[in-house]
Amino acid sequence: MTDLAPFIAGLPKAELHLHIEGSLEPELMFELAQRNQVAIPYASVEEVRAAYAFSNLQDFLDIYYAGADVLRTRADFHDLAMAYFVRAAADGVIHAEIMFDPQTHTDRGIAFADVIEGLLSAMSMAEAELGLTSSLILSFLRHLSEEAAFATLEAAQPWIDRIAAVGLDSSEVGHPPEKFARVFAAARAQGLKITAHAGEEGPPEYVHQALDLLQTDRIDHGNRALEDPALVARLAAEGMTLTVCPLSNLKLCVVDDLVDHPLDRMLALGLKATVNSDDPAYFGGYVAENYRAVAEARGLTRNDLVTLARNSFTGSFLPPEAVAANLAKLEAYAAM
Ligand code: ADE
Ligand code: ZN
Numbered sequence: 001m002t003d004l005a006p007f008i009a010g011l012p013k014a015e016l017h018l019h020i021e022g023s024l025e026p027e028l029m030f031e032l033a034q035r036n037q038v039a040i041p042y043a044s045v046e047e048v049r050a051a052y053a054f055s056n057l058q059d060f061l062d063i064y065y066a067g068a069d070v071l072r073t074r075a076d077f078h079d080l081a082m083a084y085f086v087r088a089a090a091d092g093v094i095h096a097e098i099m100f101d102p103q104t105h106t107d108r109g110i111a112f113a114d115v116i117e118g119l120l121s122a123m124s125m126a127e128a129e130l131g132l133t134s135s136l137i138l139s140f141l142r143h144l145s146e147e148a149a150f151a152t153l154e155a156a157q158p159w160i161d162r163i164a165a166v167g168l169d170s171s172e173v174g175h176p177p178e179k180f181a182r183v184f185a186a187a188r189a190q191g192l193k194i195t196a197h198a199g200e201e202g203p204p205e206y207v208h209q210a211l212d213l214l215q216t217d218r219i220d221h222g223n224r225a226l227e228d229p230a231l232v233a234r235l236a237a238e239g240m241t242l243t244v245c246p247l248s249n250l251k252l253c254v255v256d257d258l259v260d261h262p263l264d265r266m267l268a269l270g271l272k273a274t275v276n277s278d279d280p281a282y283f284g285g286y287v288a289e290n291y292r293a294v295a296e297a298r299g300l301t302r303n304d305l306v307t308l309a310r311n312s313f314t315g316s317f318l319p320p321e322a323v324a325a326n327l328a329k330l331e332a333y334a335a336m
Helices: 003-009 027-035 045-050 055-070 072-088 102-106 112-129 145-153 155-160 177-189 204-214 224-226 229-237 247-249 265-269 287-298 302-314 320-334
Strands: 014-019 091-100 131-142 163-169 193-198 219-221 239-242 274-275
Touching: 003 112, 003 229, 003 287, 003 302, 014 072, 014 131, 014 229, 014 239, 014 274, 014 287, 014 302, 027 045, 027 055, 027 091, 045 177, 072 112, 091 112, 091 320, 102 265, 102 302, 112 131, 112 155, 131 145, 145 219, 155 163, 155 219, 163 224, 163 302, 177 193, 193 204, 204 219, 204 224, 204 229, 204 302, 229 320, 247 287, 265 287, 265 302, 274 287, 274 302, 274 320, 287 302, 302 320
Parallel strands: 014 091, 091 131, 131 163, 163 193, 193 219, 219 239, 239 274
Antiparallel strands: none
16 A cells, blocks of 8 residues: 555645644643642653543543643643644644633633634734645533633633634533533524534433534534434435544544544535544544555555545535635645
8 A cells, every 4th residue: 555644644624623622732731730849649651641541431531521620821822833833834734723622621610712812822823834825713611601602702802703613522422512502593693603512422312402502504523323324314315524533532432433423424424524643632633644554454545535525624614715815725635
């Protein structure tokens, strides 16, 4: 088999499913712990990496929320995001739609302003210095209450024009989309796009609810939709983008082995799948490594890879002119 890694690294692509807190590398975690005088329960970077063995989503979330405790200042959020943008640009990402979890920080006494202003300053710098455009997805933590989600939407109001979408993440099972129908309706009324994690660990019913009750523009993950043929047909007919995360699925035991990953089955069923890294510092690879690993495990062709990158642009929340400009870059690359 030819080595697809160079082709993948140069392939213009968008990343649509990335939690910025999940891009906190152990090295930066240590640096910020020292800068902010925060104690962390690890003696070395190696010890941190050794702790990243998960048997399900909750296992991971417990460690991920603990790691985020080192993030304290506007400069920390700037440095976190800038480190991600540098890695993403090296992976051929020309547009990124990054999720952030304000409640993880505001519940620790960090000002919403410090979180978002740090991210926004890195986003401006990434565009100026790396030519990488980006937008923000404010994600509500679904293990918390509807009331807390409303308070977060309220706190976001001064920056609402700088936020592209709202999302729904954290512990899925037991926290169905219906719990947040009203806050998503309020966000939609403000012109925000809608996405939600659904069908990662939760049943196909949660994907139905995300579509019907949240009126999503995208579904994050969506793996378990494959258990419901009528749902698959609906997702295909609606052209609903799925933001699939192969290495995350492997690390969180959504699949036992990448050779069993359903990505190409999704494409064959007419689903608009994309490839993303989710929480790259925790799952062992940024977006290009996700493309490469799943391509190798599933025998994907160059055409498949171009289809996945095309889906990443058409599934983005960019305006049509920007989508067209990014697609033109992709088609020029694919024709080389
Ligand atoms: N938060 C960060 N990564 C997540 C994932 N894969 N699922 C749900 N919540 C998350
Ligand atoms: Zn996610």
